[in-house]
Amino acid sequence: MADRDEIQRFTMAERLIHWAVAISFVYLVLSGLALFHPSFYWLAYVLGGGPVIRQWHPIVGVLMFVFLTAMYLKWRRDMKLDDLDRRWLRQVHKYIRHEEGVPEAGRFNAGQKLLFKTMTLMGVLLLLSGIPLWFPMRFSRNLREWSILVHEVAALVAIGGLIAHIYMGTAVVRGSMRAMLTGWVSRAWARAHHPRWAREFERTS
Amino acid sequence: MPTVSLEVKAVSATTTPAPGMKEAPRVAKLIDVSSCIGCKACEVACQEWNDLPPSVDRPFTGSYQTMPDLQWNFWQLIKFREVLHQDGRLEWTMTKYQCMHCADPGCLRACPAPGAIVQYANGIVDFVQENCIGCGYCITGCPFDVPRLNPQTGKVSKCTLCSDRVAAGLEPACIKACPTNCLSFGTKEKLLQIAHRRVEQLKERGFTKAGVYDPPGVGGTHVIYVLPHADRPEDYGLPKDPKVSWTLKLWKGPLKWLGRLIVFGGILAAFVHYLRFGPHRVREEDTGK
Numbered sequence: 001m002a003d004r005d006e007i008q009r010f011t012m013a014e015r016l017i018h019w020a021v022a023i024s025f026v027y028l029v030l031s032g033l034a035l036f037h038p039s040f041y042w043l044a045y046v047l048g049g050g051p052v053i054r055q056w057h058p059i060v061g062v063l064m065f066v067f068l069t070a071m072y073l074k075w076r077r078d079m080k081l082d083d084l085d086r087r088w089l090r091q092v093h094k095y096i097r098h099e100e101g102v103p104e105a106g107r108f109n110a111g112q113k114l115l116f117k118t119m120t121l122m123g124v125l126l127l128l129s130g131i132p133l134w135f136p137m138r139f140s141r142n143l144r145e146w147s148i149l150v151h152e153v154a155a156l157v158a159i160g161g162l163i164a165h166i167y168m169g170t171a172v173v174r175g176s177m178r179a180m181l182t183g184w185v186s187r188a189w190a191r192a193h194h195p196r197w198a199r200e201f202e203r204t205s
Numbered sequence: 206m207p208t209v210s211l212e213v214k215a216v217s218a219t220t221t222p223a224p225g226m227k228e229a230p231r232v233a234k235l236i237d238v239s240s241c242i243g244c245k246a247c248e249v250a251c252q253e254w255n256d257l258p259p260s261v262d263r264p265f266t267g268s269y270q271t272m273p274d275l276q277w278n279f280w281q282l283i284k285f286r287e288v289l290h291q292d293g294r295l296e297w298t299m300t301k302y303q304c305m306h307c308a309d310p311g312c313l314r315a316c317p318a319p320g321a322i323v324q325y326a327n328g329i330v331d332f333v334q335e336n337c338i339g340c341g342y343c344i345t346g347c348p349f350d351v352p353r354l355n356p357q358t359g360k361v362s363k364c365t366l367c368s369d370r371v372a373a374g375l376e377p378a379c380i381k382a383c384p385t386n387c388l389s390f391g392t393k394e395k396l397l398q399i400a401h402r403r404v405e406q407l408k409e410r411g412f413t414k415a416g417v418y419d420p421p422g423v424g425g426t427h428v429i430y431v432l433p434h435a436d437r438p439e440d441y442g443l444p445k446d447p448k449v450s451w452t453l454k455l456w457k458g459p460l461k462w463l464g465r466l467i468v469f470g471g472i473l474a475a476f477v478h479y480l481r482f483g484p485h486r487v488r489e490e491d492t493g494k
Contacts, residue, residue, distance in 0.1 A: 033468070035317040035340065037461050038218045050318050050338030051359055098482050136341030137354060144345040145452040152460055156467050163471035171475070174484050192487040 007190050007201055009179045017071045018180055024064035029162060031057045032155055058134040061127065068123040075116060078107050084196070085110035107197040111168075115161050122161075125154040215324040217316035229326040232371060233393035234380065235400055236301050237431040238441060239407055239415075240387040243283055243299035245271060250382035251281050254367065275302070277355035280364040281379060284442040300430075300441040301379070301388070304351045304364040306330045308424030311449045314457050315346025328393065328427040329368045334360045348423060348447035366427065396429060403431045422448025 010018070031053040034044035044050045087103045088095070088110040095102045095111070108116070129150040132139035139147075169176040175189045190198035214225045248271055252259065257278040266273065269285045281303035288296045310330045313322040321336040322343060332343075332352070339359030343352045352361045367377035375381075376390040389396060400417045407415035416435025419425050432441060439445055 035338075036464055038220050038317075038319055039465065041218065041317075041319055044338075050336075054338045054340050054359070096478070096482070098485055133341075136344050141345060141350065145450055148342070148345065148456055149452055149460075152456060152464070156460075156464050160467045160471055163468075163475060167475035167479075171479055172484050188487055193485065 005187050006184045007187055007198070008183055009185045009190070010183045012183065014074060015180060015183055017067060017074055020067040021064060021071055024060050024067060025158075025162065027060050028057060028064060029155075029159055031060075033159075036152065036155070058130060061130050065123055065127045068120065072120050075108075079113045079116045081110060081113055082106075085113060089114075104195040105193065105197070106200075107194060109194070115165055118161050119158060122154045122158040125150055126158070129154065212326040213323050214326045215310075215313055216320050217313045217322040218319040223323075225326050227326060231326075231328045231393045232366070232390065232427060233328070233396045234366065234377065234428045235389045235391075235396040235431070236428065237387045237389075237400075237403055238298070238300055239403070239412075239431060239433050240385050241283070241299050241301065242385055242387075243269065243285065244384060245283055246382040246384060247301060247379035247388060248279075248281060248283060250378040251364070252279070254370070254378035255280065255365070269299075275351060275353055275363075277353040277360075277362050279353075280304070280362070286440065286442055288440045296440070298441050300443065302442055303428065304330065304366070305349050305423070306364075306366055306427035307348075308426065309449055311346035311348055311423065311453060312343035312352055313346075314449065315342040315453055317342060325368065327371065329366045329371065330427075331365050331368050332362055334358075334362065337361055346449075346453055348444060348449065393425075393427060393429075400429060400431050404435075407431070407433055418443060420444075420447050422446055 027047075030043045031047055033040035034042075034047070034050075034053060035057075041050075044053050047053050048056075084103045084106075088105065091102050092111070094100070095109075129147040132144050132147040133151060136144055169180070173193055175185055179185045179189075187198065187202075190201065210224050211227045212225055212229050213223050216223050251257070257280070260272065260276055260279055270282065272279055272282055275282055281301060284298075284300045284302050286298045286300070288298055290296060306329055308328065310322070310324060313324055313330060316322045317340060318336050318338045321333055321338065322330065323333060324330045337360045339354060339361065341352075341354050341361065343361055344350075344354065352363045354361050367375070367379075370377055380388045380390040389399065397417065397419070404415045404417060412433040414434050414436045416432060418430035418432050418435060418438055430438075430441070430443065432438060432443075434440055437445075
């Protein structure tokens with residue numbers, strides 16, 4: 001297999017699911033922002049024009065929900081919060097400032113777990129509220145009004161999460177991007193960012 | 206619409222000011238329900254002038270009404286309703302129904318496509334189909350349930366108040382066709398005067414609750430009614446107190462600010478965090494073999 005200093009962090013299936021969610025979600029964010037506010041409408045032209053994104057946004061939305069479901073089933077056991085995670089959350093200010101004294105993280109840290117739960121919940125809300133907006137003539141006006149509100153608030157929460165996730169994964173925790181692309185990380189990386197997971201891995205292998 | 210763009214007062218989904226620099230008298234259509242005989246000449250004139258294909262796909266349902274409802278190619282409808290009064294009398298109302306051309310149009314507020322809905326200085330609210338993306342938000346925004354989506358083309362349409370005829374100094378086609386003077390067209394001021402005079406006449410004849418329907422919840426409308434029973438507009442198929450809904454105001458107001466704050470603020474916050482704290486460092490003892 002690979003040399004001794006490398007640990008496999010994500011399987012092929014996990015990476016495939018992650019990127020399927022990621023690519024469809026980025027399309028949904030860009031096309032959704034175009035309709036969210038005129039200052040983003042130029043994105044509509046980039047993506048083929050207003051009528052084109054109006055047609056594709058809901059279709060890609062359903063597709064993303066399918067991917068998100070697969071992701072949920074794949075990771076839901078790894079994403080359960082335990083006591084150390086709850087302590088991690090109380091020390092999150094130290095994590096943000098890169099200070100010592102943050103409880104050790106397992107395979108995923110509590111921030112990642114919260115993001116996972118948030119994104120799953122927002123995915124459900126976005127799907128449910130998106131259907132009346134997809135077929136406006138089939139639903140009552142009152143339901144559509146509420147759907148728009150729910151859809152926009154859920155989308156904003158998800159976009160906030162996405163910005164944080166991309167920033168952490170590319171700029172702050174160096175090596176994460178490689179992990180999600182190739183699947184492998186160095187032992188040092190694992191010990192530094194996910195010590196409990198690294199020790200567990202070393203014990204079992 | 207280059208010829209009239211100088212008279213555009215409001216444009217959907219546009220943050221820059223509308224080009225409107227020409228003032229125009231505010232126009233209005235008056236529908237005096239008390240003198241409508243339900244002949245439907247206005248419906249025919251509308252279909253003819255706007256060259257709309259007739260819809261013959263609906264079965265006859267035993268009603269005098271031409272269609273059960275407005276359609277993407279059927280922009281105005283005389284609603285026939287049987288109203289049972291509390292004293293047991295039965296009244297048969299016939300009320301022309303179409304776009305109300307609100308002064309504060311919910312459709313225009315709701316529309317996310319720049320330039321798909323415009324409001325002219327004269328008060329006419331027009332849909333510009335080439336800019337329409339077919340999302341249907343205008344249908345949600347409209348408190349009168351007027352815009353209709355054509356599922357084949359994905360474009361929404363509604364009564365234009367014959368903006369093409371009005372721009373050429375003519376009255377709308379429906380007005381032209383009305384044989385009883387139930388319909389009239391002119392400046393809103395003038396028509397309000399006529400309407401209130403007519404209300405006085407009706408009151409003298411015993412319609413004590415007669416009144417003008419010009420709902421303030423949407424800033425007033427450019428289609429106004431004289432109703433013999435103005436206390437119960439729902440008897441005529443008109444909403445009681447139409448207003449731009451609070452959900453729409455919240456969605457197009459504070460939420461837009463919050464959204465841009467999250468997007469731009471989020472990116473800025475990430476950048477500043479990086480400048481201040483940089484990446485997570487992998488400690489020496491971890492890298493040590």
